[in-house]
Amino acid sequence: MTPSQLLGALAQVVDTLTRDEPDEAGYTRLLESVQALFPCDATALLRLDGDTLRPLAVTGLSHDTLGRRFRLQDHPRLLMLLQRRGPTRLAADCQLPDPYDGLVEGRTGQLEVHDCMGCPLYVDDRPWGLLTLDALDPRAFGAVDLDLLEAFGRLASTVVVAGERISSLAQRAQREQQLARTLAEAPATLRPRDLIGHSPPMRHLQAEIDTVAATDLTVLISGETGVGKELVAQAIHVRSYRAEQPLITLNCAALPDNLVESELFGHVRGAFTGAVRERCGKFELADGGTLLLDEIGELPMPVQAKLLRVLQSGQLQRLGSDREHHVDVRVLAATNRDLAAEVRAGRFRADLYHRLSAYPLTVPPLRARGRDVLLLAGGFLEENRVRLGLRGLRLAVDAQHSLLNQPWPGNVRELEHLIGRAALRALAEQPQRPRILTLHTHHLDLLLTSGTSPAALPAPINxxxxxxxxxxxxxxxxxxxxxxxxxxxxxxxxxxxxxxxxxxxxxxxxxxxxxxxxxxx
CATH class of the missing domain: 1.10.10 (Arc Repressor Mutant, subunit A)
Structure with missing residues (x-):
C-alpha cells in the first residue's frame, strides 16, 4: 500500500467521525476503510453483549450474518481474539471452527475461511467488541503490519464511541420532544432482547416502543399470530423504569373460564373446590412491575368487568375474600383479534377496550418487513447450527430469493419452524455429516407465490x-x-x-x- 492510499483510508475513518448519520451507515464506512487498508475478503464489526457478540455491520458476508448471534462459548475462535488485548492473526491451519465459514458472499465452491485476523475494541478500558478480517487465501495476511491494525483499532474505538454518543443524544432529544416528562432510563445491564429488523416498519415500531416505554400508559399490542407481540412487550418493560421489577405473563386463552379470575386476582382457602391454600394472583406477583395479558380477546365477559376495576383503581380482591389489596402494576395486553370489531359484536366490553388501548401498537407482519426476513433467518440458522453441532449452516442464493418471495401467513414463528425443518431435511440428505451445510429452496418446502405447480395448490373450497x-x-x-x-x-x-x-x-x-x-x- 502506498502512503497516499494509507492516508486516504485513514482520512475516510476520520471523516466518519464528523458525519451525522445512522450508526450502521458509519460502521459500514468504517469497514470499507478496513478493506482499503488490508487484503481481506470480508470484515465484520461485532459488539459484545454479555457473553454474545452481535454483528453491527459486515462487508463481504451474506446479509443474514447481521441476524446471527455468536455466543462465545460456541465460538472459541472469537473468544480467543477477544481475550487478547492486541490484534491477533490466527494460523492458517488453526483447527478452531470459523463462524464465517460458508458466509462469504459470491463463493459457492470455496466455503471455508483460511486466514483470519481480529482486533478487540475497548471503550473506557473495557472490551466493547471485536473487529474481524477474513480472507479465503491462507497467505493473505502474511505481510500485514499488526501495529497498523492496532492503530486502526484505536481509531475504530473512537468511531464507535462517537457514534454511540451521537445516537444517544438524538434519541434523548426525540423523547423530550414527544413526551411531557422523561423518566429514568433502564440500566444498561437490562437491555431488551433483540427485535431484529432494519426495515422502515420495524424502525417505526422501535421508535414507538422507545416513546411509550418511558410512560406508564397501558399498551394494546395487536398483530397477526407469530409476529412477536410478546417480544414487543418484553422490550417495553425492559426500557421502562420498572425494568428491575418482574414482568409477569398470563395467557388468557390457555385457562378454563373458572380459573381465569383466580389466576388474575388470587384466591383464599376454600374459595372453590380444590382451593386448599391461599394464593396470590398474577397482579400481586407483578406488583411494582409489568403484567402482560396475552390473548386478551379470549377473556370471559364477567372477568372483564373485574379487570376494568383493577385498571381504574389499582384495588383487587382475592376470590372468596372481602379484603382489598392495592397493586401498582403496568398492564400490557396483546391480541391477534380486531378488538374494535369484537366490541361492535358485543363480545368485548367497550370501556375495557378503551382503557387497554391508551396507546395502541401494531406489530407489522413479516411480509411487510422486506429483507428483515434474511436477518431473522440468520438468527434461526445460528440457533440450528449450534443445536445440530455443525461448523456452518448457510442459505444458498436460491433459498434467500425464495424466502424473500413468501407471503408468510405464520409470520416469524413460521419462519423459525421452517428453518429448523429445512436444516434437518438437508442434513438427512447428506451421505456423511458435512462441516458446512447449505440450505436450498427444495429444503424449505415453500409454497411459492409465483410459478406454483398445480399439485402444490390448496384443495378447492366446498x-x-x-x-x-x-x-x-x-x-x-x-x-x-x-x-x-x-x-x-x-x-x-x-x-x-x-x-x-x-x-x-x-x-x-x-x-x-x-x-x-x-x-x-
Whole structure:
C-alpha cells in the first residue's frame, strides 16, 4: 500500500467521525476503510453483549450474518481474539471452527475461511467488541503490519464511541420532544432482547416502543399470530423504569373460564373446590412491575368487568375474600383479534377496550418487513447450527430469493419452524455429516407465490361454504360452520363435552369458551 492510499483510508475513518448519520451507515464506512487498508475478503464489526457478540455491520458476508448471534462459548475462535488485548492473526491451519465459514458472499465452491485476523475494541478500558478480517487465501495476511491494525483499532474505538454518543443524544432529544416528562432510563445491564429488523416498519415500531416505554400508559399490542407481540412487550418493560421489577405473563386463552379470575386476582382457602391454600394472583406477583395479558380477546365477559376495576383503581380482591389489596402494576395486553370489531359484536366490553388501548401498537407482519426476513433467518440458522453441532449452516442464493418471495401467513414463528425443518431435511440428505451445510429452496418446502405447480395448490373450497362466505361474510360463515360441527359432536356423544372435544381435537375449556361465544352454552 502506498502512503497516499494509507492516508486516504485513514482520512475516510476520520471523516466518519464528523458525519451525522445512522450508526450502521458509519460502521459500514468504517469497514470499507478496513478493506482499503488490508487484503481481506470480508470484515465484520461485532459488539459484545454479555457473553454474545452481535454483528453491527459486515462487508463481504451474506446479509443474514447481521441476524446471527455468536455466543462465545460456541465460538472459541472469537473468544480467543477477544481475550487478547492486541490484534491477533490466527494460523492458517488453526483447527478452531470459523463462524464465517460458508458466509462469504459470491463463493459457492470455496466455503471455508483460511486466514483470519481480529482486533478487540475497548471503550473506557473495557472490551466493547471485536473487529474481524477474513480472507479465503491462507497467505493473505502474511505481510500485514499488526501495529497498523492496532492503530486502526484505536481509531475504530473512537468511531464507535462517537457514534454511540451521537445516537444517544438524538434519541434523548426525540423523547423530550414527544413526551411531557422523561423518566429514568433502564440500566444498561437490562437491555431488551433483540427485535431484529432494519426495515422502515420495524424502525417505526422501535421508535414507538422507545416513546411509550418511558410512560406508564397501558399498551394494546395487536398483530397477526407469530409476529412477536410478546417480544414487543418484553422490550417495553425492559426500557421502562420498572425494568428491575418482574414482568409477569398470563395467557388468557390457555385457562378454563373458572380459573381465569383466580389466576388474575388470587384466591383464599376454600374459595372453590380444590382451593386448599391461599394464593396470590398474577397482579400481586407483578406488583411494582409489568403484567402482560396475552390473548386478551379470549377473556370471559364477567372477568372483564373485574379487570376494568383493577385498571381504574389499582384495588383487587382475592376470590372468596372481602379484603382489598392495592397493586401498582403496568398492564400490557396483546391480541391477534380486531378488538374494535369484537366490541361492535358485543363480545368485548367497550370501556375495557378503551382503557387497554391508551396507546395502541401494531406489530407489522413479516411480509411487510422486506429483507428483515434474511436477518431473522440468520438468527434461526445460528440457533440450528449450534443445536445440530455443525461448523456452518448457510442459505444458498436460491433459498434467500425464495424466502424473500413468501407471503408468510405464520409470520416469524413460521419462519423459525421452517428453518429448523429445512436444516434437518438437508442434513438427512447428506451421505456423511458435512462441516458446512447449505440450505436450498427444495429444503424449505415453500409454497411459492409465483410459478406454483398445480399439485402444490390448496384443495378447492366446498362450493356451499364459498357461497355462504360470499353472502354473509367470512367471519359469520366460519361461526355458523363451527356451530354446526359443535352441535353435531355433542349430539353424537349425548352432550358429553370432554368426548366431543376429543373428537374435534380441541381443548375442552377452549371448546366451552368457543361454544359460549357462539351462543351454544
Amino acid at each position: 362450493p356451499a361454504i364459498e357461497q355462504a362466505a360470499t353472502r354473509i361474510g367470512l367471519r359469520q360463515a366460519v361461526d355458523e360452520l363451527q356451530s354446526r360441527l359443535i352441535r353435531a359432536a355433542l349430539a353424537r356423544h349425548a352432550g358429553n363435552w370432554a368426548t366431543a372435544a376429543r373428537e374435534l381435537r380441541v381443548d375442552r375449556a377452549n371448546l366451552r369458551r368457543l361454544a359460549g361465544r357462539l351462543g351454544l352454552a
